[in-house]
Structure formats: structure tokens, C-alpha cells
Amino acid sequence: MFYFYGRKKQLASHYPPPQHDVIIEPFAGSAAYALYDDNWKREVVLIDRDPRIVDIWRWLIDDARPSDILALPDLKIGERSSEFLHIVHAATKMAFAYKTIKVTPVLERNWEISKRVMATAVSKVKHWQVLCDDYTSAPEVEATWFIDPPYKGDPGMGYAFGSDRLDYDALSDWILQRRGQVIACEGPHGNYLPFAPLRVNMGVAGKQSTEVIWLSDTAEMERRRAKECSSAEQLVLLPSAT
Numbered sequence: 001m002f003y004f005y006g007r008k009k010q011l012a013s014h015y016p017p018p019q020h021d022v023i024i025e026p027f028a029g030s031a032a033y034a035l036y037d038d039n040w041k042r043e044v045v046l047i048d049r050d051p052r053i054v055d056i057w058r059w060l061i062d063d064a065r066p067s068d069i070l071a072l073p074d075l076k077i078g079e080r081s082s083e084f085l086h087i088v089h090a091a092t093k094m095a096f097a098y099k100t101i102k103v104t105p106v107l108e109r110n111w112e113i114s115k116r117v118m119a120t121a122v123s124k125v126k127h128w129q130v131l132c133d134d135y136t137s138a139p140e141v142e143a144t145w146f147i148d149p150p151y152k153g154d155p156g157m158g159y160a161f162g163s164d165r166l167d168y169d170a171l172s173d174w175i176l177q178r179r180g181q182v183i184a185c186e187g188p189h190g191n192y193l194p195f196a197p198l199r200v201n202m203g204v205a206g207k208q209s210t211e212v213i214w215l216s217d218t219a220e221m222e223r224r225r226a227k228e229c230s231s232a233e234q235l236v237l238l239p240s241a242t
């Protein structure tokens with residue numbers, strides 16, 4: 001919905017489609033999977049521990065109209081902003097720690113694009129729910145669970161609630177107890193479930209990062225592993241997962 005470090009907008013088409021009427025994203029961020037394709041039409045429940053992210057979602061769900069979004073002021077290079085909705089558009093995870101930010105050309109451009117995207121998409125989220133809480137507070141229902149926590153280790157640092165604050169063994173147990181379809185995402189250090197490679201991302205300055213996935217659907221996991229063995233050398237190089 002909005003620019004967000006670690007969002008799954010570019011990767012959304014590589015995850016299985018939802019099989020249940022309810023989609024739960026217990027680590028919501030900008031909720032790229034729930035918004036992808038027709039997924040948004042289902043009953044969507046978002047959970048995030050960061051109240052600043054939840055406030056954005058509450059505004060989008062309860063109040064914002066396309067005209068309100070398009071009327072938000074443009075950003076000017078060099079000016080400063082303390083709006084969290086601006087800060088998340090800075091294209092760096094360091095921005096999560098900033099109280100104010102100086103507008104760079106990248107931020108100015110991201111904000112301009114994002115305003116148009118949000119204005120177009122906001123009508124899709126009016127029936128969604130959002131909770132400001134820990135992932136463990138998610139309703140105990142059968143659902144499609146899109147689980148995208150801060151990645152273990154350094155890649156998941158920088159968020160207000162980052163990898164340094166997560167117990168990954170407890171997360172693993174919780175994931176295995178979900179009812180329904182589970183899609184769990186991780187990065188290069190994800191080792192608490194038998195993850196399979198999804199993609200290698202090309203990041204800034206040619207830096208590569210690996211995206212891995214675990215699915216509760218064992219047949220689909222086997223299919224992906226078999227494909228991986230037969231075409232390991234063909235892992236697609238994508239631009240950074242933005």
C-alpha cells in the first residue's frame with residue numbers, strides 16, 4: 001500500500017494464492033500480499049506491534065478518501081518532515097529510528113508515486129481490520145496466514161520491533177500451530193523451519209540477498225524443492241524486494 005522497507009510488493013506474485021476466505025498478516029507492515037491481485041477482496045486482518053504503522057492503517061481503513069490522499073502536500077527536496085508516513089518512504093531501514101527526516105530526491109519521488117498508489121488502492125481496504133499488538137494475539141481461526149516477520153539477524157534489524165526483539169523458536173512453534181494455509185517468509189539466516197529458496201534479490205550496489213519460504217502445504221513445498229534441484233542455477237535475479 002505504501003513504501004516500506006522489506007515489503008513484498010515485487011515478490012507477491014511468487015507466493016501461493018490464498019485458499020481461505022480470511023487472510024491474516026500478523027507482521028503487517030504495508031501488507032503487500034493482502035493487497036496483491038484480488039486477495040484484498042477477502043476478509044483481511046492485519047496485526048503490527050508498531051503503533052505508527054497501525055495508525056497509518058487506521059487512517060487508510062477508517063478515514064482516508066482518494067481525494068484526501070491526493071490533496072496531501074508534495075515533499076520538497078531539502079525540507080524536513082516528522083510525519084512517519086513520509087519517513088517510511090525514505091527507502092532505508094535506518095529511517096525507522098528517525099524522528100524527523102530531510103527530504104532527498106528519492107524520498108520526494110517515492111512519496112509522489114505512493115500518493116497515487118494509495119489513492120487508487122484505498123477503496124480496497126475499507127473492510128479490513130487492523131490490530132496494534134503482538135503477533136501472538138492473532139485470532140485462533142482457520143485462515144491463510146502470510147507470516148513475514150523481521151528477518152532473523154542483521155536483515156531484520158532497524159525496525160522499531162526488529163529481529164533483536166523476536167524469539168524465533170517461539171515464533172516457529174506458533175507458526176506450526178496455525179490452522180489453514182501458512183506462507184512463512186525469511187531471509188538468508190532463517191533456520192528455524194525447513195525453508196526453501198524463493199528468490200535471490202539483487203540489491204543496492206550488486207549486493208545479493210536470499211529470500212526463502214516455508215509452506216504448510218507439503219506437496220507444494222516438495223514441488224518447489226524439486227524445481228529448485230533441477231534448476232538451481234536458474235534462480236532469477238530480481239531487483240531488491242521493494
Ligand SMILES: C[S@@+](CC[C@H](N)C(=O)[O-])C[C@H]1O[C@@H](n2cnc3c(N)ncnc32)[C@H](O)[C@@H]1O
Pocket residue numbers: 004005006007008009026027028029030031032033047048049050053133134135136148149150151159160161162166
Ligand atoms: C518485514 S516487515 C513486514 C512487511 C510486509 N509483509 C509488507 O509487505 O510490507 C515486518 C513487520 O513486523 C512488525 N513486527 C515486528 N515484531 C512484531 C511482533 N512481535 N508482532 C507483530 N508485528 C511485529 C514490524 O513492525 C514490521 O512492520
